[in-house]
Amino acid sequence: MKLDTLTDAIGMIDDDLIVNAAKPRKIRQKRHRLPVIAAAAAAAVCLTVGASALAARNTHLLDSFFGNEGADQVSMAELPAPVVYETGDVTLTVETEIDDGMNRLYLISAADRNGNPPDFMDMMSKTVHADGSLTQFGTGGFGFGYHPADEETAARPEYLAYFVEYADREDSDCYLTFRGFPDIRIPIQPEQNTPVAEFSDGSDTVYRLSCFELVYTGTEAPAGFQEPVGEPVNEPERWLIYADGTKKQLDNQSAGITELRDENGNPTGQYRAYYSHKEYLDISDVTAVEIGGTVYPRK
Amino acid sequence: MEDSQIVALYLERNEQAVQETAAKYGGYCMRIARSILRSEEDAAEIVNEAYLSVWQSIPPNQPETLTAFIGRITRTLCLKRLRTAYAAKRGSGETTAALDELAECVGSGQNVEQEIEAKELALRINCFLQGIPETERSIFVCRYWYFNSISEIASQFGFSQSKVKSILFRTRKKLCDMLREEDLI
Structure with missing residues (x-):
């Protein structure tokens, strides 16, 4: 598709869209704030x-x-x-x-x-x-x-x-x-020891699942990531498998990978990759995850 | 004067139609032309061309919404002028910036989508725009139909510029996703 085609197509959108967008708007001057602070202060x-x-x-x-x-x-x-x-x-x-x-x-x-x-x-x-x-x-x-x-x-x-x-x-x-x-x-509040589900197929690959994200740790960068850091270029399909046998495909909001390093800054040979969920997930009944066709049972 | 009365003047081939159009929509057309061309002189020239084009278009057309009709003609003439001017060398400025943003959604240009008519694409874009929240829709139209600057849109909607950029980014991404899903890019 050419850019000109797209701009021409946008030019042909419905009349009401064009007219509505040009209408003067009433701008909200007052935004929601918690009604607790009155005076400004030099210090916080x-x-x-x-x-x-x-x-x-x-x-x-x-x-x-x-x-x-x-x-x-x-x-x-x-x-x-x-x-x-x-x-x-x-x-x-x-x-x-x-x-x-x-x-x-x-x-x-x-x-x-x-x-x-x-x-x-x-x-x-x-x-x-x-x-x-x-x-x-x-x-x-x-x-x-x-x-x-x-x-x-x-x-x-x-x-x-x-x-x-x-x-x-x-x-x-x-x-x-x-x-x-x-x-x-x-x-930054202390950790609260909230349960996290762990999944592994017996190898050194471990997936940890929380309501926010799926985290990989292992000795190789997972498929789809360009080593050693960065965002995935071709993510494997990721599925949650529930106790009743139903499956839910994960769609990440963001993803990234880091190469873990020790306190001296040297690589440990371990990678950590995350896929943050697009929605808040209940993980209590998840019995396994399937990543790129491989099933990792819950530990 | 009501749009229907102005259109009636055009249909009668009464030259007062142009005067009434200029009186009612001159400012609107100038805003569109200024946004795209960023030149007062060029904008005035294009708006005059737009009046002529409307005169030549009605009849046979009998637009129900003269605002959109003349706005669309003005926009098309401006883009045509811009494409000619920038054919050899792309420039800078707000319109180019907006076009650069849109270019994210069109891919390499090597696909079969070259054959897709803009009219068909417009139908898909209409559906897309009808399916997103009103604020996102209007901000998208302000940016890519009217070619308003980010600061103008921020002022118009009472948002910060970063918020406008973020909304546009998300909307473009959704549009890209839709175009990909439909195998258009």
Whole structure:
């Protein structure tokens, strides 16, 4: 297809689409914010919001994040209350946190002094370790912006999600912070020992499955990945097999691979690859995973 | 004056039709032309061409929505001008940036899709756009139909520029997926 063909085709879309897009819009000036912080302060202020209506709120957040009803599977009583961090420039809210046994997910929203979301793309996070060392994008984890796009969710601030991987974390006294906002320090909560399903066919290949992602570890880069790091180019089909014999194909939101290294930075010969789910999964009845045609039973 | 009255003037071959069109849609056409050509002089020239083209098109056409009809003619003339001007050397600017973004969705150009008529493709794109949320749809149309800049769209919708970029990225990805699923790229 030629680019001209596509631009010409777009030129021929229905009249109502053309007319509607050109209509003046009523811009929402007031965005949803937690009504707890009044005055701006030079130093960051941290408050914990009361727990009233928390369960419903968190359900809604997780629904919007995962785009499914998966939030129903989370025990709301275990989710912490939102915590608001305020500087003179930005209000940043840790809306909720979830532990999946391998990672801790932070759902974070932010608003500037006018109530508008700051440019998240410029707000790179770091994990600050107890010894003062820094790690970009969490400890071996990653972050990304999430922008609810439909009419309903667009009324709320944008969300950042941060997955902090426990596997690579050696100290327990670290926190997230953001470029330009050094006073904001979000403590990374300790691991909660949430169960994770492990699958293996007896070889050194192990797959670990949580509600957020499927993680591979083994001595070879799994099929589809270009060694030694990067994103998959041709992913194998991945299926969950349930106790009743039904199967569900996994579709990842993102994926990546790292070559594990020891404390001196030398390769260990082990690879770790992740496929983060597009939806929040209940893994309790999964008895096996099938990856590229090979079945790995649950250990 | 109502669109139907203006169209009636065209059908009567009454030259007042052009004056009424210019009075009602001159600003709209200029906005489209400015967005694409980024030149006041070129935009004014194209808009005059658009009036002439509408005069030559009605009859036989009898558009129900004059806004879309004249807007579409203006856009087509602008792109034609742009393609001629950039045939030898691609330039920079907002329209080129938008076209570069769209190029992600068209593949290498070596496929059988070269044979697919834009009209047929437009039907698929219509279905695609009807199936996504209104905000995404309008932002897509603003960017790739009207060729508005990211900052203009951000201002129009009250979003940050990063949010607009993100919505466009996601929408393009969905469009690419749809085109792939339909074996169009």
